[in-house]
Amino acid sequence: xxxxxxxxxxxxxxxxxxxxxxxxxxxxxxxxxxxxxxxxxxxxxxxxxxxxxxxxxxxxxxxxxxxxxxxxxxxxxxxxxxxxxxxxxxxxxxxxxxxxxxxxxxxxxxxxxxxxxxxxxxxxxxxxxxxxxxxxxxxxxxxxxxxxxxxxxxxxxxxxxxxxxxxxxxxxxxxxxxxxxxxxxxxxxxxxxxxxxxxxxxxxxxxxxxxxxxxxxxxxxxxxxxxxxxxxxxxxxxxxxxxxxxxxxxxxxxxxxxxxxxxxxxxxxxxxxxxxxxxxxxxxxxxxxxxxxxxxxxxxxxxxxxxxxxxxxxxxxxxxxxxxxxxxxxxxxxxxxxxxxxxxxxxxxxxxxxxxxxxxxxxxxx
Ligand code: SF4
Numbered sequence: 001x002x003x004x005x006x007x008x009x010x011x012x013x014x015x016x017x018x019x020x021x022x023x024x025x026x027x028x029x030x031x032x033x034x035x036x037x038x039x040x041x042x043x044x045x046x047x048x049x050x051x052x053x054x055x056x057x058x059x060x061x062x063x064x065x066x067x068x069x070x071x072x073x074x075x076x077x078x079x080x081x082x083x084x085x086x087x088x089x090x091x092x093x094x095x096x097x098x099x100x101x102x103x104x105x106x107x108x109x110x111x112x113x114x115x116x117x118x119x120x121x122x123x124x125x126x127x128x129x130x131x132x133x134x135x136x137x138x139x140x141x142x143x144x145x146x147x148x149x150x151x152x153x154x155x156x157x158x159x160x161x162x163x164x165x166x167x168x169x170x171x172x173x174x175x176x177x178x179x180x181x182x183x184x185x186x187x188x189x190x191x192x193x194x195x196x197x198x199x200x201x202x203x204x205x206x207x208x209x210x211x212x213x214x215x216x217x218x219x220x221x222x223x224x225x226x227x228x229x230x231x232x233x234x235x236x237x238x239x240x241x242x243x244x245x246x247x248x249x250x251x252x253x254x255x256x257x258x259x260x261x262x263x264x265x266x267x268x269x270x271x272x273x274x275x276x277x278x279x280x281x282x283x284x285x286x287x288x289x290x291x292x293x294x295x296x297x298x299x300x301x302x303x304x305x306x307x308x309x310x311x312x313x314x315x316x317x318x319x320x321x322x323x324x325x326x327x328x329x330x331x332x333x334x335x336x337x338x339x340x341x342x343x344x345x346x347x348x349x350x351x352x353x354x355x356x357x358x359x360x361x362x363x364x365x366x
Contacts (some may be wrong), residue, residue: 001052003245004044004076006036007256008061009278012089016125016195017153019187021258021276022059028278032257033068035285039255040075047251047263050080053242056106057085062092066100073105083108083241085149091128093136098143108147108240109140110180116170117163120156123201124192130170137174147238149178154216155209156184157192157201164212165219172223177238181216182231183209210354217350230312230353247309257281269297304364311360316347319363328362 009022010029044051054076056069073084085108086101093111113133115121121130128136133150140148150171154164171179186193186203195201217227225233229247232240245252246262254261258276262269272294275281284290297305303320310317319325321344329346332338337352337359348356 001080002047002049002250003053003055003242003252004051005055005057005242005252005254005259006072007059007254007259008056008064009059009257010063011058011060012063013127014125016191017184017187019190020059023278025278026063029064029068031282032278033064033071035282036072036256037075038285040072043253043255044076046253049251051076051078052080053083053085053245054078054081055085055242057087060089060092061086062088062097066097066104069101069106070104085110085240085242087112088136089128090133090136093132093139095139095143098140098145102144108149109145110149110151111136111140113150114153115156116167120159120163123158124153124156134170134174137176141175147178148176149180149240150174150176152179152181153184154181154212155204157196157203159204161208161212165215168216168219178232178234178240179220179225180232183213213354214350226314228314230356247313269302271295271297300365307363308360311346311348311356314347316345318345320344325363332359
């Protein structure tokens with residue numbers, strides 16, 4: 001089984017913290033859709049395996065007309081897909097639109113909310129209010145969506161612990177099935193990072209950020225959510241299938257500007273990617289000269305990915321025996337940052353999740 005990811009790199013406005021590839025040139029959507037349809041037709045069978053999951057991500061897929069969503073999903077033509085996710089900005093929710101995309105085949109929504117505090121939403125440049133965010137979820141439920149995920153961000157500048165705790169309660173009150181939560185990252189070159197560098201905002205301290213994360217994990221666990229990946233929580237049975245395939249090595253085809261693919265052919269694992277440039281992508285597709293970057297993954301690459309992705313999940317990862325790696329695992333076990341339920345199989349502890357990147361780096365092969 002495989003997945004298809006379709007990148008929709010359009011946003012009505014850029015959020016101040018975002019470094020994803022997207023543009024506000026909505027006038028170019030039509031020509032982009034035509035290019036996507038061509039790429040889908042050429043590549044939809046590339047993995048040689050049935051497509052089980054489809055993910056429309058961005059950018060903001062909900063800036064597209066519902067008729068275009070329908071055309072894209074029809075072009076993928078698969079009866080095997082069990083999960084069809086679409087990302088939506090909370091500011092785009094509208095009953096008729098939601099009904100239309102559901103009709104088109106979307107059966108899972110991922111709604112970008114980030115915060116239920118208006119002052120924080122303004123600070124990070126989101127274009128919706130807290131009330132619109134809650135209303136978006138209600139409208140989606142009324143339209144028949146019964147698999148809804150929302151994204152929240154913690155460790156926002158000047159965010160108070162009580163505000164974060166209130167956000168979690170608001171999320172739980174909405175009756176959603178999945179929550180993705182990310183600690184704010186100050187990515188190089190973003191407007192928010194410039195504000196930090198010039199002293200207009202202050203980052204919250206690491207202890208407070210860790211306490212926010214621990215509270216999140218405990219509260220969602222108490223509410224019946226499974227903490228199945230470092231940033232992802234789901235009611236049992238609602239774990240994101242598409243994202244899980246990134247973590248467990250399932251092949252996927254990435255369609256659109258900047259999209260990445262992972263395929264296995266003749267025993268070789270290959271990662272490839274489209275240019276993250278709208279003109280280069282559209283022209284390349286239209287005149288058949290698209291240059292897709294690619295790399296063959298070595299045994300070492302695959303091992304490192306297994307460590308990096310596996311340790312982010314609640315399943316952990318299995319390590320082949322090695323004296324030096326045993327010493328590293330032993331060191332982190334002593335510090336209660338790793339557990340080893342079976343010899344060679346390691347899982348990050350709650351404390352370990354705070355320093356996960358460091359642990360992963362130490363276990364990867366250089
Ligand atoms: S809507 Fe999403 S992709 Fe677009 S700028 Fe904001 S965070 Fe980035």
